[in-house]
């Protein structure tokens with residue numbers, strides 16, 4: 134690997150290298166009772182630049198858990214056309230949801246049931262016409278669960294839509310104008326005349342196929358599907374699980390009315406956790422009013438249910454509470470509360486985008502999960518009886534393991550007390566590790582097993598985590614003690630001893646975070662000879678709820694100054710070339726990029742940004758999450774609020790656009806033309822304003838790409854063009 138790629142060919146090959154490392158996404162473990170052998174199956178995601186797609190790879194390890202030796206390995210082999218693949222509780226059966234097309238090119242979904250020797254049956258599930266497409270593991274709605282008796286499968290699917298047709302269609306039946314986009318119960322196969330162009334509201338960015346998910350149960354014996362009808366019709370269902378003895382179902386719902394607000398990256402949406410009793414047909418509310426819920430998980434003995442909640446409304450990602458329900462009494466108890474402020478390295482609270490399916494240890498007391506802990510992704514074990522929290526990580530004194538003390542960990546699941554995790558650092562791609570943890574209350578002497586050879590450390594990159602205390606004038610008077618961090622990645626020093634140019638990288642959200650996990654973008658920038666400063670400005674996740682709240686009402690000032698000050702501190706250390714500074718970031722990171730080049734016009738050589746927020750006033754009525762503007766501006770959100778003469782001036786003043794006349798920095802704009810979150814018009818508005826002011830601007834547009842511009846070819850094009858743009862503006 135070259136340490137400095139400058140020519141287009143070298144840049145492309147550097148990008149190929151950094152995208153060749155797969156990322157683990159999920160794991161399943163099979164352990165036969167009383168046996169020392171475990172079969173660990175992991176799914177990984179890897180870029181295939183030539184096929185222009187992300188491939189899902191299955192790897193399988195057979196491990197003797199007593200000795201730690203790997204007895205056999207299979208894969209990686211590619212998995213295609215599978216929405217779900219789940220082994221039954223006894224381990225005897227496997228259910229797969231497979232997608233395909235029929236001869237007329239119509240979408241098909243099949244549920245296939247296997248035993249250990251053969252496929253037992255295939256059910257052409259859409260042909261039953263009970264519901265629309267089955268929902269995959271989208272991290273928001275989807276779940277796919279065997280009943281404990283193994284006779285039924287529980288899943289989420291889109292509610293069946295009425296067929297619509299033209300007024301001029303002779304087959305049409307029912308007149309339009311009902312405003313009812315759901316299927317009438319009677320005469321379900323008839324076509325609704327005049328409704329074919331009716332607007333269909335969706336759950337927004339990256340969830341544009343989600344309209345009204347419903348809970349479905351397949352009886353495997355009789356091949357019949359029931360769509361459960363007890364959930365209120367203005368609520369979309371998701372994350373469903375079987376309750377004790379398969380007598381009912383626990384399910385989360387999100388309210389549609391008065392209209393849907395985007396759900397992606399937004400855990401604060403009005404939602405509820407219910408128990409649906411299948412015998413009585415009753416629906417009991419389990420969660421607390423005014424709290425938004427996620428991720429219900431029953432203990433192995435089904436006596437306890439845990440879930441996460443945050444306040445309804447407000448910033449789109451916040452510090453969560455861990456709540457436990459004692460199933461017999463339905464008594465609800467907060468196990469881990471929101472943490473307002475955590476000095477130094479104390480536990481900062483729970484922040485998680487996703488919870489593994491299997492979190493409980495066999496003692497029915499402890500659970501494990503990944504969470505952001507300042508600039509590190511950590512795995513924690515929580516005692517749900519007393520709320521005690523312990524970090525689960527490799528003892529860095531273990532020289533055989535040789536793991537960086539700043540490594541980030543991810544939790545994949547626990548089964549029969551065997552925990553499955555992975556670790557990585559900014560200069561070491563992902564490695565698996567597992568361990569038998571028979572006493573989760575004592576994590577002091579765990580023997581870790583590494584099923585693979587340790588991934589090489591990438592010697593062209595070193596990194597360190599820096600702590601920043603806001604200077605006196607920047608202290609937030611309401612949240613005085615909140616500090617923040619940044620991660621500095623340095624490329625291999627050049628022979629000539631010249632200092633590297635610096636890319637200042639700010640994350641989006643603003644409520645998200647950079648951690649020390651392997652990061653393709655930073656690795657790529659370093660390979661190309663740039664230092665990268667990833668700034669976790671106040672408002673980032675993993676630093677306590679006070680940090681998140683400190684930014685509300687202060688976007689465009691506090692976050693901008695945090696990034697600028699971190700940059701100044703790093704330049705003062707003499708590790709980077711302060712005369713060659715570049716700015717990069719997308720979404721809210723693009724808001725910061727465009728703010729910084731406006732507020733500090735003489736600082737940056739060039740900038741590059743993906744789908745930046747540039748004008749809150751014009752974005753208000755076009756984004757899928759207009760409440761975001763209110764939350765970040767510390768205003769009360771009401772669905773009826775309009776962008777009126779009182780609101781608009783305020784939004785304008787917080788926006789990068791208000792600094793447009795000062796901008797001199799050449800900027801590359803990268804736009805996902807299907808972005809529902811920060812609509813393309815934001816970038817085009819900025820583009821035109823710069824053109825009119827004779828500022829150098831280049832604009833790249835990516836059809837069929839959303840807010841994240843994550844199609845493999847589009848993302849690759851963005852990355853290579855960013856470096857080419859920066860290289861062209863190096864003095």
Ligand SMILES: CSCC[C@H](NC=O)C(=O)N[C@@H](C)C(=O)O
Nearest residue numbers: 398641642643720721756761810
């Ligand atoms: C009205 S969009 C605000 C910005 C956006 N926030 C939430 O979705 C954002 O910054 N997104 C991040 C996660 C990103 O795309 O990187």
